[in-house]
Amino acid sequence: MSALPSVDRFFGGFTVATCLSFILYGIVAVQVYEFILTCTKDPRLVKWVSVIVCVLETLQTSFLLHVLYHYLIRHFGDFEAAQQIVWTVPAAIATERAVVLVVQTYLLLRIWVLSNRSRVLVSFLTLLLAARIAVSIEFLYNYSHVHSWREAFNDHITYAMAVTTLVLGVVTDLALTMAFTYYLLRDRTGFHTTDSVLQSLVRFSVNTGGITFANSMVMLFTYVFVEDSLLSPGFISISSKLYANSFFAILNAGHKLRDRAALLSSYHTPGVQMRNLREMGRTTLRMGTPIDVGILQVQESDANQSQTVVIDGDELPFKISEKYDSSPERPNFGFSVEP
Numbered sequence: 001m002s003a004l005p006s007v008d009r010f011f012g013g014f015t016v017a018t019c020l021s022f023i024l025y026g027i028v029a030v031q032v033y034e035f036i037l038t039c040t041k042d043p044r045l046v047k048w049v050s051v052i053v054c055v056l057e058t059l060q061t062s063f064l065l066h067v068l069y070h071y072l073i074r075h076f077g078d079f080e081a082a083q084q085i086v087w088t089v090p091a092a093i094a095t096e097r098a099v100v101l102v103v104q105t106y107l108l109l110r111i112w113v114l115s116n117r118s119r120v121l122v123s124f125l126t127l128l129l130a131a132r133i134a135v136s137i138e139f140l141y142n143y144s145h146v147h148s149w150r151e152a153f154n155d156h157i158t159y160a161m162a163v164t165t166l167v168l169g170v171v172t173d174l175a176l177t178m179a180f181t182y183y184l185l186r187d188r189t190g191f192h193t194t195d196s197v198l199q200s201l202v203r204f205s206v207n208t209g210g211i212t213f214a215n216s217m218v219m220l221f222t223y224v225f226v227e228d229s230l231l232s233p234g235f236i237s238i239s240s241k242l243y244a245n246s247f248f249a250i251l252n253a254g255h256k257l258r259d260r261a262a263l264l265s266s267y268h269t270p271g272v273q274m275r276n277l278r279e280m281g282r283t284t285l286r287m288g289t290p291i292d293v294g295i296l297q298v299q300e301s302d303a304n305q306s307q308t309v310v311i312d313g314d315e316l317p318f319k320i321s322e323k324y325d326s327s328p329e330r331p332n333f334g335f336s337v338e339p
Contacts, residue, residue, distance in 0.1 A: 017234025024241030177209030
């Protein structure tokens, strides 16, 4: 780092990135509000993890506010004082690492379930995440013994630790996103409505994972190639908010998937009540395998409709309530209907 870089070059990028992270915190708040409205059926563990992520994000935002106040208000115009690292800078980085640990551990558990407990894949991803966290802890330990930005940029051990943890972050983000997306696509059911929600969940995963991956690349690039600037720490503040948004976006998308799946077992579905089909003794429904349903008799009245279907030779009468959706455009749920 040169002796006296300009103030706009040194703090400009950091200030803009930090203000952008405040905007992202507002988006996190909206995601949290939506989650609170729909989380009644979620496991207690998921609720506690959500609380932890929300608290960590609020703490980091408070630390970042203190950083801006310290450098831009209290020591405004005192560039020598601004060269010293205030304690809330490593505190903000530590909370960002904690958010990464919580969110990626949750994704790892989801992959563990989706992959039918694939030990090889999950062990590899766990090793990547553990290495990232271990190097981050070592980086923060060295960072706590550095008192100025000049020392932080010129200390070879701190520099090597920072580059290593950023590289591991890029690799871990890419690996988790690819694995999560692959198993979501693999578990398509063959029912149009469920698959459409799964595709939405895949889009959420790809978009949020791609954004966090791109941000990790930018952090690595700016730390290595942009000298005399705090732009890279600014992107670290953005990173935490991106992980939190990714976490709550996946949870909220999962709620929509659960609600849409519940509709499949209600009388709003055309032709067949899914709950009754699952309770049949002889008929076996496999994910992605369509079955033939032959409609033998239809009786309609103003109040209700009754039909009789034949599945594997069994006649199954059932009724469709007046809530039945008789719109002309009926989605295909994997059933081949023969008039």
